[in-house]
Amino acid sequence: MYLLDEKKEKVISEFKEKYPDGYDMLVEILNELSAADLNKFAEVVQYEVEREKMKR
Amino acid sequence: MRKKEKVIAEFKERYPSDYNDLIAIVYGMPNKDLDKLVEVVRYMVEKEKSRVKKSDISQVSRLDEIREDHYYLYPSHAESEALIFAGSDILELQEFGKDLAACAIAHAAFISGMLIQKYHPEYAHKILHEGVWDLPDRSVDQALMEAAVQEFKERFHVIEYGSEVHNFLCELVVQE
Numbered sequence: 194m195y196l197l198d199e200k201k202e203k204v205i206s207e208f209k210e211k212y213p214d215g216y217d218m219l220v221e222i223l224n225e226l227s228a229a230d231l232n233k234f235a236e237v238v239q240y241e242v243e244r245e246k247m248k249r
Numbered sequence: 250m251r252k253k254e255k256v257i258a259e260f261k262e263r264y265p266s267d268y269n270d271l272i273a274i275v276y277g278m279p280n281k282d283l284d285k286l287v288e289v290v291r292y293m294v295e296k297e298k299s300r301v302k303k304s305d306i307s308q309v310s311r312l313d314e315i316r317e318d319h320y321y322l323y324p325s326h327a328e329s330e331a332l333i334f335a336g337s338d339i340l341e342l343q344e345f346g347k348d349l350a351a352c353a354i355a356h357a358a359f360i361s362g363m364l365i366q367k368y369h370p371e372y373a374h375k376i377l378h379e380g381v382w383d384l385p386d387r388s389v390d391q392a393l394m395e396a397a398v399q400e401f402k403e404r405f406h407v408i409e410y411g412s413e414v415h416n417f418l419c420e421l422v423v424q425e
Binding site: 201204205208211212215216218219220221222223224225226230231232233234235236237238239240241242243245246249 | 253256257259260263264267268270271272273274275276277278280282283284285286287288289290291292293294295296297298
């Protein structure tokens with residue numbers, strides 16, 4: 194469990210380091226969402242990424 | 250409309266500015282990092298949900314809704330009906346709880362607490378403070394009661410000690 198959490202923290206901090214603006218924007222978005230919409234947001238991100246990959 | 254497009258459209262309508270920010274992030278990211286973005290968001294959402302869990306449950310306003318939603322648990326209503334409804338609610342809330350919706354924790358604790366209080370008030374204090382449970386044989390459905398007790402114990406311990414929700418549940422369940 195702890196190892197898994199460490200891995201997740203590492204992934205997040207690497208992203209934060211590489212895309213500080215993007216990370217800040219994500220934090221802002223997550224702060225605004227209701228608890229019920231958090232999963233929805235993760236789903237939207239996944240779908241948008243899929244769409245973007247197909248477009249490129 | 251396909252499911253994915255519908256999900257996106259609903260989100261866009263509800264959070265237009267956040268949606269635009271997200272698109273800006275996605276556009277500005279090279280292909281190789283797009284999957285990383287999905288992973289990061291998933292982890293950040295998990296973190297956010299666990300953070301929200303503790304703050305939301307202190308919102309006492311939710312308790313009024315909870316009380317109204319579960320009026321049928323009060324003694325003036327048929328006991329069998331109360332048990333059936335409470336049992337199904339507990340199961341539904343388990344599903345809801347997996348989404349870590351914070352109010353569900355207080356909600357589930359409330360329902361289970363009511364159930365325990367109603368059928369086994371003499372044990373409520375013991376359950377609450379010692380977490381010990383050895384159900385005597387009663388006319389109520391044993392499996393349902395055990396599920397309710399388990400549910401209550403699991404939910405109750407994550408509620409912040411001394412918070413208004415915590416105090417409310419203590420008052421509700423404890424009868425000495």
